[in-house]
Amino acid sequence: MSNIETVSSLGEIEALRRTVSKLKPGKHTILGSGDDSAIVATSNDRFVVSTDTMVEGNDFRIDWSSAFDLGWKAVATNISDVTAMGAKPTALVVALMVPKNTEITWLEEFANGLQAAIDVLAPDAEIVGGDLASANQVVVSVTAFGDLEGREAKTRSGAKVGDILAVAGTLGQAACGLALLFSEDRDAISAYDNWVDVQKRPNPPIGAGILAVEATSMMDISDGLAMDANRIATASGVRLDIDRQALDGYCAVLDDVASRIGQSSLDWVVFGGEDHSLLATFPSDAKLPRGFKKIGSVSAGEGVYLDGKPLANNGWDSISALAELNLDK
């Protein structure tokens, strides 16, 4: 047992070298990792940047997520924020903190997860810098960069009265996966592992974000449809109306598992976070880009409504709000 290589036995520099060696070069990198700084190309006079951190115990559990899963999710969630601006992901930097006794094979699997997510979601991007440090718990802090390629950025504040409201990607599946993990029902977790996979390795609709050139506002749904729709409503100074029937398809695929573990698929779809789908508004005469589906409309006023009833500005943990609104089936 004493010959298992750990961060402590190899040292941080060698451990980092072995991890970085798993990563492939990208198309936007002018100077990669290894100097004081990296240099990343932009096609014009600006770049898009987003940062997010995942902390063991708060954002993930080591007994639920493998090192590969964590690497994947760290890339996917950050790239999602970049594409939600309408930008093409170009590069990332990754700071990883792990306990000293972490095995090198864990780090290698983490790097494999980083690279796999890049290969699928942003094949031209590269991890251009990183940092490995020891800490009491695992922390992953990622900063991602994107290139607008001359396009206007899509912010939360551009929704206009008369626009339509649309979603690209899944709704409620990541919350369903989390509920399955919390249920500790091994048979259910195994039977519905596709939803657990969405929770552990989200697959944001990257292409849809870049295609949404006509969107008047756009954002990444990380905290749930209700909370994030409220953010667009507030930033744009408008009212958003969501059509309950338009959510039927999102609920239908989750109904079986919801019944099985005694929860509500609508709860997951409306309040569940971490799908990292895109919520956007488009002019009513726009042709929705591939991947987007209409779920509602924009009007004068404020707040978010579901079939005319005000929808609480709550994220994933708002079961009480759902009960009050009697939205549950």
Added chain:
Amino acid sequence: MSNIETVSSLGEIEALRRTVSKLKPGKHTILGSGDDSAIVATSNDRFVVSTDTMVEGNDFRIDWSSAFDLGWKAVATNISDVTAMGAKPTALVVALMVPKNTEITWLEEFANGLQAAIDVLAPDAEIVGGDLASANQVVVSVTAFGDLEGREAKTRSGAKVGDILAVAGTLGQAACGLALLFSEDRDAISAYDNWVDVQKRPNPPIGAGILAVEATSMMDISDGLAMDANRIATASGVRLDIDRQALDGYCAVLDDVASRIGQSSLDWVVFGGEDHSLLATFPSDAKLPRGFKKIGSVSAGEGVYLDGKPLANNGWDSISALAELNLDK
């Protein structure tokens, strides 16, 4: 006591809002924090990026460094890596992890430290994004951006035979400050608090980096002159000779305190890290920019030599290497 506001009592969103409200806008920000991503201007088709993380217990101690100190140091060390490329700092993102019971006044002081360092070191820059999370120990992860403004980047690999070797900034002062803190000699710490301040709030020679347009190679001395000079020698495929006499001035200001606590000023100057000064090579006919001082020369070969004796590739903790070389006075 129960009305002390903490991260836990206010919630992370309100705690982050109070912290961010301390920060000023910058001149390179096209879109600041508050959307999915920020947008930063570049004067041409590329940007410089560097990331670094500080972990409580490894990189700092809460009983030695105030929240203000940590905020300052997080900005200073990252900006130093950007200017070591010859770039002008334009923006930063900051991820902060703190225990849940951390008081809001601590966060506010951290933000004051971030802003104070920006005001002094990079007044046109802005913190364009951030993340606040709870964790078991304090972790600060910063990513800094810079604009080359059309200049060539200064890497570690461009040193040429015949160049001169030069330093901008202090050498050994941060190590002296750290030795004072470890000495727990309260009178000495108080008497020599200027060196303790360099350790806690480093003041890198930002302007010198941007002025070093003729430098053939450049880097930030974060791990000590010996180790970082070896990095330039290796990356450039050259030998670096350091002139012992050229280090006299750096040692002289530290001699008193070195005697007082029984350590060696030369040890600090040669092997001490965290001054975040600049080490660069220039053509022999170049006029050294303001702030740079010649300390040696570049020749064919490999490795780093001090008055002709090979200098071990060691950082701060290499007292044994010094003893072997008999460099100590």
